[in-house]
Every structure is written in C-alpha cells, then in structure tokens.
Amino acid sequence: MSISTATHDLELLQKTLSALTVKAEFPLAFGGLVTRVGAPLTAFVGTRGQTLNGLLIEPTEGLGGRAISERRPVTAIQYRGSTSITHRYDREVLAEHIVCLVAVPVVVSGAVRAVIYGAHRSAIQLGDPVLRTSLALATGLAWEYSVHDEVERRVALLETEGGAAHIRALAAKQRAELRDLYAELRSLSRVVADPLLAERLDAFGRTLVPRAGAHSEPTAEQRDHREQLSPRELDVLSQVALGKRNGHIADQLDLAESTVKSYLSSAMRKLDANNRYEAVITARQRGLIP
Numbered sequence: 001m002s003i004s005t006a007t008h009d010l011e012l013l014q015k016t017l018s019a020l021t022v023k024a025e026f027p028l029a030f031g032g033l034v035t036r037v038g039a040p041l042t043a044f045v046g047t048r049g050q051t052l053n054g055l056l057i058e059p060t061e062g063l064g065g066r067a068i069s070e071r072r073p074v075t076a077i078q079y080r081g082s083t084s085i086t087h088r089y090d091r092e093v094l095a096e097h098i099v100c101l102v103a104v105p106v107v108v109s110g111a112v113r114a115v116i117y118g119a120h121r122s123a124i125q126l127g128d129p130v131l132r133t134s135l136a137l138a139t140g141l142a143w144e145y146s147v148h149d150e151v152e153r154r155v156a157l158l159e160t161e162g163g164a165a166h167i168r169a170l171a172a173k174q175r176a177e178l179r180d181l182y183a184e185l186r187s188l189s190r191v192v193a194d195p196l197l198a199e200r201l202d203a204f205g206r207t208l209v210p211r212a213g214a215h216s217e218p219t220a221e222q223r224d225h226r227e228q229l230s231p232r233e234l235d236v237l238s239q240v241a242l243g244k245r246n247g248h249i250a251d252q253l254d255l256a257e258s259t260v261k262s263y264l265s266s267a268m269r270k271l272d273a274n275n276r277y278e279a280v281i282t283a284r285q286r287g288l289i290p
Contacts, residue, residue: 008148009033013106013114014043016141021045024133026118028096032057033114034068051095057115062089064115067103071112073135075102075126097121102131104138108145116141147188182290183238187252202231229288233267236260238289241280 010033017029028046032039038058047053057064063085067074076082079093079101093101098119106114118134189198229237232253239249246264250257264276271286273279283289 006033009114009145010043012141012144013116014045016116016137017043017045020116020118020134020137023137024118024130027121028098028119029117030119031114031116034112039064039068039115047096049095051092055089055092057089061086062093063101064103064117067105068112068115071105071107073102073104073131073138075131076100077125078123100124100126102126102134104134106138106142106145108142108149113142113145150188180242183242186235186238228270229267229283230263233263233270234288236263237267237280237283240264240276241284241289 013031013033017031020026020029026046030041030044030047030052032041032043038056038061041052041055041057044052057068059065059069063074063076063079063082066085074085076085077100079098080090096119099122100120102118104116104118105112106116116134116138118130186202189202232255235253236249239252244252246257246260249255250260253260255263264279267283268274268276268279271279271282273282280289
C-alpha cells in the first residue's frame with residue numbers, strides 16, 4: 001500500500017469512527033488498518049488514555065482479531081467475562097474501563113482492510129439497530145476504499161509512459177472503449193469522498209479528450225467552450241455519447257431524470273444543437289468530450 005493510499009485510508013477510518021459514535025451512540029470508538037502482521041490501532045474517538053494507541057491486534061487474538069479472522073462482526077456484551085475470545089489485550093482494553101465491545105471488519109474484495117470497534121463503559125444490551133448501523137458504516141467504508149482503489153488503478157494506467165497519448169491514438173473501432181472510460185472517470189469523480197482525488201480524476205479524464213497533439217495544451221476556443229458547459233452538463237453529455245437514455249443516465253449519475261433532461265437541454269442550447277446527438281457531435285468537434 002502506498003503512503004498516499006495509507007493516509008487516505010486512515011482519514012476515512014477516522015471519519016467512520018466519528019460517525020460510529022454519533023449514529024450508533026458509542027461513547028468510545030477506535031480502529032486500525034490491517035497489515036500483514038495484524039491491525040495496529042491508530043484511530044480513536046473518546047479515549048481517555050494512551051493504552052490502546054499503537055496496540056497490534058493479531059488475527060484470532062481478542063475480539064478484533066476474531067473479527068478479522070472470521071471476517072464478520074463479533075460482540076462481547078460483558079468483555080471481562082467473555083469466554084468466546086482470548087484475553088491477550090485485557091490490560092489495554094480494561095484500562096479504558098470498557099465493559100461492552102463490538103468489533104466489525106471492513107472487507108474489500110474478500111480481504112479485511114480495517115477493523116472498527118464501538119465500546120461502552122457500562123453494561124448495555126446492544127440491539128439490532130446498533131449492530132445494523134455499525135455494519136452499515138463498515139460497509140460504507142469498504143465501498144469508499146474500493147472506489148479509491150479503482151481510481152488509483154486507472155490513474156496508474158494513465159500515468160504509464162505514453163499512456164494518454166496511446167489512448168488518444170486508438171483506432172476508430174476502439175473509440176467506444178475510450179468514451180466508456182471517460183464517462184466512468186467522470187462518474188467516479190462525483191462519488192469519491194476525497195476532493196483532491198476527485199480533482200485528480202477529472203484532470204486525467206481531460207487527458208482522454210483528443211487534441212491537436214499528444215502533449216499540446218487546449219486551444220483558447222476549447223477553453224472557452226469548456227467553461228461554458230458546467231461539469232454536470234459534461235457528465236450528462238459523456239453518458240449520452242455512449243447511447244444511454246435519460247433514465248439510465250439518471251441512475252448512473254444518481255440524479256432525477258428531470259434533472260438530467262434539464263442539464264441536457266442546457267448543454268444543447270449552449271452548443272446550438274437541435275437534438276442530443278447533434279450536441280454530442282458538436283461537443284466532440286470542439287474537443288469537449290472524446
């Protein structure tokens with residue numbers, strides 16, 4: 001895992017723990033990213049001391065280790081007296097006066113990426129709503145990680161020597177793949193939580209738009225046209241270019257169908273186009289979409 005990816009993962013983990021204390025009403029939450037040797041605890045909300053900081057949770061050991069090895073949520077309503085887990089980390093856990101504890105693995109593509117904990121310092125019966133909320137937050141975090149992984153994979157592909165130039169030089173029969181990639185990049189840039197990653201994704205998407213030369217800058221006319229169309233109008237046009245109808249575009253971009261129609265009408269007006277297909281042709285001629 002690269003340093004940038006680890007930093008991104010840790011930031012999202014910290015946000016998820018904050019959400020866990022609010023939505024599931026845990027007064028204490030903590031977690032860590034899984035490595036080859038275990039999961040060192042590095043993210044915390046509501047701790048009173050430092051005993052948990054840096055504690056390495058090994059697979060099968062303790063509540064979190066069991067959650068990692070079994071890839072499922074595990075609870076201990078009475079942590080001290082639980083007979084279903086090892087008590088290797090009792091000193092660190094009990095130093096925080098933890099009584100009730102739940103550990104949930106964050107599973108991405110079949111592998112555990114992180115583990116999150118929610119805890120109470122008093123005896124409490126964890127109901128189904130709390131467990132469902134905890135699992136939903138872990139699932140949401142896993143989805144964010146998977147999106148980031150896919151973005152990084154595609155960006156790495158484009159960053160290879162001559163990658164963008166090679167894509168721009170594709171034969172006509174391969175243009176469909178290029179347009180599909182461009183539309184997908186624009187869609188992903190609207191759902192990732194990291195604004196810097198979204199901006200980077202947009203920038204690489206723009207490298208797929210054919211220009212006069214492989215490394216030439218956009219012309220003044222192209223910049224003027226691009227500034228006239230909003231990002232969402234370009235999103236919609238890139239989907240129309242794939243032959244998708246408004247309903248499918250709405251699902252893809254998580255918009256109402258009426259909103260898609262509005263963006264498309266606005267783009268057609270700005271491009272002086274009489275229909276959606278003419279708008280796509282004009283946008284391509286002006287170097288706005290591939």
